[in-house]
Amino acid sequence: TIAISDVLDADLYAPFWNSFRVGAGGNDRIVAIHPWVEGQALIFCRKSIWLASLNEFASTDGSDFSVDTPVSRVTQLTNEIGCSARNTIVTAGNFVFFLSDAGIYRLDSRLDLTLRGDTRPLSAPIATLFDDVIQSRVEGDAVAVWHNNRYVVALPTSADPLDGNQLVVCWNALTETWEYRDTYPSSSSVNTLIVGPYDNKRRIFSVPRSGNLYLLEQQTAGADDNAAGSVNDTNPITGSTKTRRYNFGELSSKRFLRSIADVVIPNGGTVTTKVNIIDPDKANEQLGTITNSTGSAE
Numbered sequence: 001t002i003a004i005s006d007v008l009d010a011d012l013y014a015p016f017w018n019s020f021r022v023g024a025g026g027n028d029r030i031v032a033i034h035p036w037v038e039g040q041a042l043i044f045c046r047k048s049i050w051l052a053s054l055n056e057f058a059s060t061d062g063s064d065f066s067v068d069t070p071v072s073r074v075t076q077l078t079n080e081i082g083c084s085a086r087n088t089i090v091t092a093g094n095f096v097f098f099l100s101d102a103g104i105y106r107l108d109s110r111l112d113l114t115l116r117g118d119t120r121p122l123s124a125p126i127a128t129l130f131d132d133v134i135q136s137r138v139e140g141d142a143v144a145v146w147h148n149n150r151y152v153v154a155l156p157t158s159a160d161p162l163d164g165n166q167l168v169v170c171w172n173a174l175t176e177t178w179e180y181r182d183t184y185p186s187s188s189s190v191n192t193l194i195v196g197p198y199d200n201k202r203r204i205f206s207v208p209r210s211g212n213l214y215l216l217e218q219q220t221a222g223a224d225d226n227a228a229g230s231v232n233d234t235n236p237i238t239g240s241t242k243t244r245r246y247n248f249g250e251l252s253s254k255r256f257l258r259s260i261a262d263v264v265i266p267n268g269g270t271v272t273t274k275v276n277i278i279d280p281d282k283a284n285e286q287l288g289t290i291t292n293s294t295g296s297a298e
Contacts, residue, residue, distance in 0.1 A: 002033065002043060002074075004054060020074045022050050031139070032086035034096070042107075043074065044083035044098065049107070051075045080119060081105055084135070085142035087192075088153055092146045092173065097122070097153075099142055103130050104153065104171070122171065126178050129169060132157045141165055145193045147204050149173045152216070154190040154206075157183075164189035164208055168216070188214065259287045264298050 002020045006012045013019075022030065022043055034042040036051070043050040052074045081100045083089060088099035096107040103123035123130060137156040141164060144153035150172055154165035163186045172179040184190060190206045197203070198215060206214040248254065259273045270291045292298075 002030070002052065004041075004052070004072075020052060020072070022048075022074055022076075026079075028082070031083045032089055034089050034091070036091075036096075042089075042096065044086075044089060046084070047082040048079040049077045049082065051077055077107070085138045085140075088138075088142050088144040090144050090146045090151060092151065097144065097146070097151050097171075099138060099144070099153065099155075101135065103127060104151075123169075123178070126169065126181070129167065129181060130155070133167065134159055137161065141191075143190070143192050145195055145204060147195050147202065150179065152193060152204060154193055156189075158186055158189070160186065162209070164191035166190075168206075182216075184208075188212070261290060263290065265290075265292045266297055267292050267295055 002022065003013050004019075006014065022028075022045060026047065028045045028047045030043060030045050032044045033052075034044060036042050039054040041052045041054070043052055052072070054072055081102065083098045084101050085099045088097070088104075090097045094109040096109075098105055098107075100121070103121035106122045121127070133155045134157060137159075141156045142154065143165065144151060146152075150170050152168065152170045155167045155169070156163065157166045166184050166186065166189050168182040168184070168190060170179045170181075171177070184206075188206075188208050188210075191209050192207045193216075194205050194207060195202055196205055198205075203218075204216040206216055208214070256275065256277065259275060261271055261273050263271050265271060268291075270289060272289045273287045275287055
């Protein structure tokens, strides 16, 4: 059951006008109520999502029963997914992010302000990371924030109820991709995420149960918690980037002269350039290797 108070009076409730019941008989329960726009609120249940439209009186105070009608109502948006953690619900523009049993989902609001859900989770590309998440702990421990066009969510992977969240993942709204994954030991696990000023900038802080503050996205290499007093061990990343296919608009044979690469790589890093030529005698040609052996970081 949901009860909504009168405007500017948090202690006054009118059950006839402002009381709703959602999911009656559906073996469902309310996880969170989230404010929305145009006098509406999102009701996140464990197995469904509802939209509550608050009453709008024709008169100023609702006392004129000749013109006032109880237009308050709840509308079910979806019964395919629900919310599993109250503190992961974040509004960002016309999107609402939240955590469900199947991963991170995003509700999309179009121009008509009708919320639409996607049956495919936003976290589908990193679904394997969620295999280690302890579902019995997410409701009380998982937490998320929106900062700098990024949705950052912390999730528990330890079964110990005294531990916080050990997994932090970030989704970048500008590139529409998952940007990074951080893992934390139990000694410095994340109990909450807060946004605050640091060095004249707004930054994200991780707060473990110990009460310490850790600054996220501060180290260029290693772990953000910096527990040993210096940058921790790094894991080299081996990747590849493919350019487009070139035929220059016609099918005659061409002569390939050179390849030029302009890169920024750390000390000891290596970039190798290869070309795949459509030729029965040469399937792959390695053109050259660039290695940073200067001793400097770039």
